[in-house]
Amino acid sequence: MTETDFAFLRLLLQQRSGLSLTADKRYLVESRLGILCRRHGLADIGTLVHRLRAAPDPDLEGAVVDAMTTNETLFFRDQTPFTLFQDVVLPERLAANAASRSLRIWCAAVSSGQEAYSLAMLVDEMAERLAGWKIDILGTDISAEILEKARAGLYSQHEIQRGLPIRMLLKHFRQEGDRWQLSQRIRAMVTFRQHNLLERNDQFGRFDVIFCRNVLIYFDLQTKMKVLERLSPRLVPDGAFILGATETVLGLTSMLTADPRHRGLYRHVSMAAAAEAGRGENAPPLRA
Structure with a gap:
């Protein structure tokens, strides 16, 4: 070459x-x-x-x-974001959306689907609590080929062994030869669509939670800024935006800011400022 x-x-x-x-x-x-x-x-x-x-x-x-395109992914990758989703973000969104009884999640750069399916399995753990709710999980990726694999929900022994708890394996998968098939119930919770993060996305509507993990690291500065500029308006005002452990919005966008309480979690700047003001109002008075 x-x-x-x-x-x-x-x-x-x-x-x-x-x-x-x-x-x-x-x-x-x-x-x-x-x-x-x-x-x-x-x-x-x-x-x-x-x-x-x-x-x-x-x-x-x-x-x-x-x-x-690098399609490196695994079930419950890095674990911390999923613990954050289960313990902080999901309860927060259920309280905020109690009237509409709907929840929308976007997994950008979803690759072969393990991240989206990991979230679907966590949501499924709360099936009784979420009875009557409309749950939409969207997984997008630029690669049509990898999305076909994601839709199939069929994984090798190596892929299954990487991050998937044995309890989840026994509950949601069945073995087919040397591969493992994810249940139709979990697969039906996720919709996969081809999408380039550099292109318009308003056709998707707005989301309560956006996962965009471990993809910004492959972009230059200007492209990172453009991607965040595209994604930020798709997040509801009080929603949750989650990046990878080595990624940040610092110096890239004025629309999002880090949640000081939870690493890897980002909020709209206006909501973060309001929350900070609220904490200030409830703080005890300073003593001389």
């Missing part, structure tokens, strides 16, 4: 997906796109680039994006 070809592919990926590839990722491009070339009957990456330059080919461009 020539430097010119690499520069072209870096620009294509940046424009199509926001993925920012540094110069030291050249080996990754050669490895993943080499497999793609063989799958499409192309001699090498140079031939691939020549075809992409010759005429617009959305399908081939999409295949390049799919090949270069």
